[in-house]
Amino acid sequence: MEFLNHLGGVFEPVAFLLLLGGTIGGLILGATPGLSPTMAVALLIPFTFQLEATQGLILLGAAYTSTVAGGAVSAILLKIPGAPANIATALDGHEMAKNGQGAKALHISFLSSGIGGVIGVLLLIFLTPVLAQWALAFGPSHLFWMAILGVTVIGSLDSKSFVKGLLSGCLGLWLSMIGYDDIQGAQRFIFADALTGGINIISALIGIFAIPQVIEMFAKGRIASSISSLEVEKQSIWASVRETLGYKRALSIGTVCGSVIGLIPGVGGQIAGLLAYDQARKFSPEREKFGSGYAEGVVAAESANNAMVGPSLVPLLTLSIPGSPTAAVLLGGLLIHGIFPGSDLFDNHPKVAWTFINSMLVGQILMVIFGIWIAGYAAKVAKIPNPIMAAAVLVLALFGSYSIQQSMGDVYIMLGLGLGMFFLEKFGFSAAPLVLGLILGPIAEANFIQGSMIATAGDGTLSYFFGGVLNLFLIALVIASIAYSFWASIVLAKKTAPKPEVTK
Amino acid sequence: MKKLIAAMALSAFAFTPGIGAAQAADYPDRPISVMVSYGAGGATDFQARIVTMMAANEKLLGQPMVIINKPGAGGRVGWNWFASEAETDGYTLSAYNVPHFIAQSIKGGVKYSADSFEPIANWGSDPAVVIVPKDSPYNTIGELLDYAKANPGKVTMSGAGLFVGHHIAALQIQKAIGAKLAYIPTKGGGAAAMKAVIAGDVIAGVNNLSDAFRAREAGNVKILAVADLERNEKFLPNVPTLKEAGYDVDNSSVNFRGIMAKKGTPPEIIEMLAAKVPEMFANGRVTKQMNAGGSPIKIMNRAEVQKMWSDRQAFLQELLKDLK
Amino acid sequence: MNSARLQHLIPGTLVLLLALTVVWLSFTREPAESFLFPRLISVVMLALAFWNFVRAATGLAKVGTGFTASLLVTIAPGVAVMIIFIFFLAKQFGFYVSSTIAFVAIYAIYDPAPHSDPKSWAKRVGVAIAFMVLMYGLFSILLKVQTPRGMFF
Numbered sequence: 001m002e003f004l005n006h007l008g009g010v011f012e013p014v015a016f017l018l019l020l021g022g023t024i025g026g027l028i029l030g031a032t033p034g035l036s037p038t039m040a041v042a043l044l045i046p047f048t049f050q051l052e053a054t055q056g057l058i059l060l061g062a063a064y065t066s067t068v069a070g071g072a073v074s075a076i077l078l079k080i081p082g083a084p085a086n087i088a089t090a091l092d093g094h095e096m097a098k099n100g101q102g103a104k105a106l107h108i109s110f111l112s113s114g115i116g117g118v119i120g121v122l123l124l125i126f127l128t129p130v131l132a133q134w135a136l137a138f139g140p141s142h143l144f145w146m147a148i149l150g151v152t153v154i155g156s157l158d159s160k161s162f163v164k165g166l167l168s169g170c171l172g173l174w175l176s177m178i179g180y181d182d183i184q185g186a187q188r189f190i191f192a193d194a195l196t197g198g199i200n201i202i203s204a205l206i207g208i209f210a211i212p213q214v215i216e217m218f219a220k221g222r223i224a225s226s227i228s229s230l231e232v233e234k235q236s237i238w239a240s241v242r243e244t245l246g247y248k249r250a251l252s253i254g255t256v257c258g259s260v261i262g263l264i265p266g267v268g269g270q271i272a273g274l275l276a277y278d279q280a281r282k283f284s285p286e287r288e289k290f291g292s293g294y295a296e297g298v299v300a301a302e303s304a305n306n307a308m309v310g311p312s313l314v315p316l317l318t319l320s321i322p323g324s325p326t327a328a329v330l331l332g333g334l335l336i337h338g339i340f341p342g343s344d345l346f347d348n349h350p351k352v353a354w355t356f357i358n359s360m361l362v363g364q365i366l367m368v369i370f371g372i373w374i375a376g377y378a379a380k381v382a383k384i385p386n387p388i389m390a391a392a393v394l395v396l397a398l399f400g401s402y403s404i405q406q407s408m409g410d411v412y413i414m415l416g417l418g419l420g421m422f423f424l425e426k427f428g429f430s431a432a433p434l435v436l437g438l439i440l441g442p443i444a445e446a447n448f449i450q451g452s453m454i455a456t457a458g459d460g461t462l463s464y465f466f467g468g469v470l471n472l473f474l475i476a477l478v479i480a481s482i483a484y485s486f487w488a489s490i491v492l493a494k495k496t497a498p499k500p501e502v503t504k
Numbered sequence: 505m506k507k508l509i510a511a512m513a514l515s516a517f518a519f520t521p522g523i524g525a526a527q528a529a530d531y532p533d534r535p536i537s538v539m540v541s542y543g544a545g546g547a548t549d550f551q552a553r554i555v556t557m558m559a560a561n562e563k564l565l566g567q568p569m570v571i572i573n574k575p576g577a578g579g580r581v582g583w584n585w586f587a588s589e590a591e592t593d594g595y596t597l598s599a600y601n602v603p604h605f606i607a608q609s610i611k612g613g614v615k616y617s618a619d620s621f622e623p624i625a626n627w628g629s630d631p632a633v634v635i636v637p638k639d640s641p642y643n644t645i646g647e648l649l650d651y652a653k654a655n656p657g658k659v660t661m662s663g664a665g666l667f668v669g670h671h672i673a674a675l676q677i678q679k680a681i682g683a684k685l686a687y688i689p690t691k692g693g694g695a696a697a698m699k700a701v702i703a704g705d706v707i708a709g710v711n712n713l714s715d716a717f718r719a720r721e722a723g724n725v726k727i728l729a730v731a732d733l734e735r736n737e738k739f740l741p742n743v744p745t746l747k748e749a750g751y752d753v754d755n756s757s758v759n760f761r762g763i764m765a766k767k768g769t770p771p772e773i774i775e776m777l778a779a780k781v782p783e784m785f786a787n788g789r790v791t792k793q794m795n796a797g798g799s800p801i802k803i804m805n806r807a808e809v810q811k812m813w814s815d816r817q818a819f820l821q822e823l824l825k826d827l828k
Numbered sequence: 829m830n831s832a833r834l835q836h837l838i839p840g841t842l843v844l845l846l847a848l849t850v851v852w853l854s855f856t857r858e859p860a861e862s863f864l865f866p867r868l869i870s871v872v873m874l875a876l877a878f879w880n881f882v883r884a885a886t887g888l889a890k891v892g893t894g895f896t897a898s899l900l901v902t903i904a905p906g907v908a909v910m911i912i913f914i915f916f917l918a919k920q921f922g923f924y925v926s927s928t929i930a931f932v933a934i935y936a937i938y939d940p941a942p943h944s945d946p947k948s949w950a951k952r953v954g955v956a957i958a959f960m961v962l963m964y965g966l967f968s969i970l971l972k973v974q975t976p977r978g979m980f981f
Contacts, residue, residue, distance in 0.1 A: 013710050018847075019636055032966065035971075037543075038544055039544065042544040042545070042549075042553075042571075042573075043971065046553065046557060049557055049793070073858035104561075105548075136702065136703040136704075137703075138697075138703075139700075139705045140700075140705060159822060163876060163879050163880050165845065165885065166876050167873070167876040167877060167880055169935060170869060170872055170873040170876055171843075171846075171873070172867055173869045173873075174850055174866070174870065174873060177865065177869070179576065179581070180576060180577030180580050180581060181576070181577065181862040182576065182577055182578075182665075182691045183665070183666065183690075183691060184666065184859065184861055185577050185580060185608070185611070185613065185665075185666055185667065186613070186858075186859055186862035186863075187613060188857070188862065188863065189850075189853060189866075190864060193588075196585075197574065197582065197584070198576055198581065199582040211910075214906075214910070215903055215906065215910075216908060217903075217938075218902065218903040218906035218907065218938060219899055220904055220905050220938075221902045221938070222903075222937065222938050222939070222940055223940060228556045241914060248957075257896055265696075265699055265846050266692060266696065266699075268632055271958060272970070282782060309561035315699075316635075319702060319722065319724060320718055320719055320722045320724070321695060321698060321699045321702060322545060322695050325543055325544060325545055326545075327545070328543065328545025328546065328695060329543065329544050329545040331545060331550075332545055332546075332549070332550040332553065332797075335718075335796070335797035335798070335799075336550075336554065336793050336796065336797055337796060338795075338796030338797065340721055340722065340798070341718075341722070342719075342721065342722025342723070342724070343722055343723060344720070344721055344722065357884065385939075387934060387935045387936075387937070387939045388935055388937065388955060389904070390702055390934055391699075391930065391931040391934040391935050391956070392914070392931070392957075392959055394910060394914075394930065394934065395927045395930070395931060395960075395963065396963075398913075398914060398923065398927065399927075399963055399967050399973070399975070402923070402973070402975060403967060403973040404535065404810070405572060405573065405574050405973065406973065407585065407589075408589075408918075408973065409589075409975070411914060411918065412914070412915065414912070415910070415914045415915065416913075419907075419911075423839065424839060425892070426892055426893060426894055426895055427835070427836055427838075427839045427892040428892035429839070429892075432533060441869075442691065445865040446692075448689055448865065449861070449864075449865070450689075450690060450700075451693070453686060453688050454660050454686070454705060454706060456686070457657055457658055457659070457660045457686035458658070458660070468695065468942075473861065485584050486590075487974040489525055534974070535972050535974065537974055571971050595974070784857070802851070
């Protein structure tokens with residue numbers, strides 16, 4: 001219960017003001033397309049030079065917490081996921097916003113983020129020493145199987161067409177290999193100069209989600225009726241709380257997926273939201289409602305991506321290994337003040353360590369409060385007339401994709417992928433599996449190559465990738481996931497057969 | 505909080521958009537971007553953020569330096585961009601890592617060489633060290649390398665990538681013992697290579713002195729040797745150099761970090777930067793925070809860096825010639 | 829053969845051609861270790877693309893709405909502005925100037941208010957400038973992103 005002794009530190013005036021500032025600033029930065037949590041936290045590092053160690057970490061902790069949740073705002077309202085973590089949120093959240101339930105979607109997203117987030121931080125507080133050992137258990141072969149498990153989700157993520165879902169995923173995997181090969185340094189598939197740097201995941205996200213969205217707005221044409229956008233339903237907070245708590249299954253799936261994946265160094269929690277969304281759908285009796293604006297999908301995705309925040313810091317705080325890019329930036333924030341994570345941190349600077357962890361706990365709660373407060377206003381975005389919205393999203397896409405690395409190449413890739421995606425979407429290909437492929441490709445490849453290099457020096461490839469309980473467990477999950485997808489595609493095909501989909 | 509507001513206000517005022525081409529006389533009149541070709545949070549990024557923090561000081565540059573990360577393929581992505589696309593108006597600079605970019609340019613397949621860039625100043629040097637997990641049976645570098653000699657290709661050794669300082673060190677060790685090591689490059693840079701050692705995925709690893717020192721303090725690894733000419737008295741007085749242990753490995757793998765401009769940048773601007781930037785690196789607050797983070801400082805002026813670059817160029821050409 | 833089937837053949841063929849190209853590139857380029865993974869992926873991709881092509885050719889592909897002539901006519905001007913804006917103007921004119929122009933253009937194309945009324949133009953320009961001031965505050969001042977300045981700003 002040591003963390004309780006230091007809880008007061010969070011409520012000292014300066015600390016609390018920083019916490020507030022970090023939370024609100026984080027929500028805004030997170031909602032800006034192109035600013036991933038990693039970038040937002042890196043941007044704040046210079047500010048912490050001026051502050052004491054504890055104060056600096058409070059700012060960073062609060063910002064990390066709320067940028068992850070803030071990404072949901074643009075995902076829901078504009079269908080531009082702020083970061084890979086928010087892709088799954090966009091699937092149902094944006095549909096809800098289109099149905100006039102933007103405020104409700106935002107409420108539910110912040111509430112489930114908060115619940116997942118608090119549980120994640122509590123795991124960090126109570127189970128850190130145990131979890132640290134788990135985190136280390138994942139070597140290259142296990143990470144490879146994790147990535148493959150993610151790939152198998154691809155087929156079932158697209159409810160419309162099994163083969164097109166898988167094909168979209170393959171396209172994504174291939175796109176991820178463009179540019180320099182990360183390990184060998186060879187050039188692959190570089191057709192144009194803009195591609196030398198490879199495809200940046202954030203600019204791809206912006207293009208693939210935002211550009212088709214903009215063109216769909218064009219498609220509504222120049223008619224007066226498109227201007228009178230739908231009413232935004234008022235949503236009482238208590239109704240949202242009740243509804244969120246009602247989705248117990250989605251909340252538990254999301255929290256478990258998020259915590260486990262967050263813990264594993266190298267996967268970085270980017271896929272936590274998508275995996276949780278997929279699992280929640282598989283276990284839901286109303287699975288056909290997913291994707292059409294169903295709140296349970298938002299709950300699963302958002303509880304997962306905030307549950308990841310706490311556990312993702314376990315390897316950093318105990319072993320000094322940053323498990324994700326954001327954790328690496330936080331490590332910098334600690335080092336600047338001469339604090340080394342690991343036993344030194346908890347033994348010699350307990351106040352710093354616990355205030356930091358507490359600030360994330362309190363930050364989660366503040367994030368929910370402010371998130372709900374702005375939700376009512378933010379949902380009005382849906383009332384902005386179509387042409388203004390289209391122009392604004394396009395300009396945001398330009399600035400967002402440029403500001404990631406200040407490179408025009410990323411901007412061209414953004415638009416190129418976006419136009420291609422619009423065309424393919426018209427024929428039933430979908431964006432989410434493509435992005436999943438883009439994220440998982442490098443993880444699968446790097447771990448496969450690294451694993452086989454280690455295996456050749458050691459016991460041989462077969463026993464390295466197929467030996468051990470953890471490998472076998474993960475392989476079993478992969479097989480189960482594939483089997484389920486086949487089964488579901490056959491059953492669903494039979495179900496939908498009597499009423500063929502409308503084609504023009 | 506006051507300071508935070510003051511800093512924000514200051515940086516807002518500091519930004520005055522200039523029109524037209526940069527005039528060398530009033531350079532700099534807007535923020536300067538510094539490209540780092542490794543990800544946010546890596547050692548290079550972290551140090552670059554510290555050493556540039558005083559840039560906005562009126563006595564130094566009078567304008568802030570902003571870090572842009574362009575990670576990928578061991579630095580190739582960022583330096584390619586810098587050599588081929590960056591403007592030469594002095595508002596886009598880059599951090600360099602030697603021997604990384606020189607070794608990569610010798611290996612080929614990139615758009616840069618040492619001649620594409622103009623060094624400004626060097627801020628730090630981070631020697632490579634050989635580490636093993638804390639429960640490893642090897643307690644000295646001799647024990648580890650004797651085993652490697654007896655079992656060629658069996659000792660797995662993680663490092664940050666191919667043709668970076670860690671890889672050069674591994675190559676030199678290989679040459680010194682006359683047997684192959686299984687060098688395992690990682691995708692996630694030094695941090696991922698460190699994780700591979702701590703988790704026992706590999707038998708040994710080459711890593712940065714600063715990161716290894718931290719990991720040892722946390723009780724996770726043993727440091728067996730330093731690939732430098734002298735011991736590091738400040739952080740690791742008890743760890744021998746590879747030379748002392750009887751292996752012919754010098755300081756060629758030491759990771760030098762500094763700032764450079766693109767060739768073609770006006771000479772007046774380069775001169776001005778070459779005068780001011782070392783002063784900025786030597787600033788008291790910078791050195792204090794570098795020391796706090798366990799990052800070894802080594803400030804070198806433009807002339808010294810030019811000499812260091814050409815020395816490395818010659819040496820690496822020799823070393824890499826033997827490799828395919 | 830109906831038009832839906834014909835339409836599904838277009839992406840089906842394109843993706844199949846792409847998959848063939850990727851397979852060819854993956855198996856002909858060196859070094860082999862670097863292309864090991866792409867080879868794996870490309871073969872799977874080719875198999876799937878072929879499956880998809882067969883479904884499209886036999887009229888089994890039913891998902892997706894496809895394109896209609898009226899849809900193409902409606903989106904064409906907007907997409908044209910988008911392409912010219914991002915690929916050409918953004919760098920030449922600088923982000924802020926080109927974005928303002930593109931904003932007004934898109935707003936005007938899809939705004940039902942009459943073009944002859946100067947008031948609707950004033951509103952369009954006003955909204956565009958207000959939005960760009962917001963962008964300037966967020967990106968240039970707060971985040972210090974140095975956008976290309978082009979010939980104007």
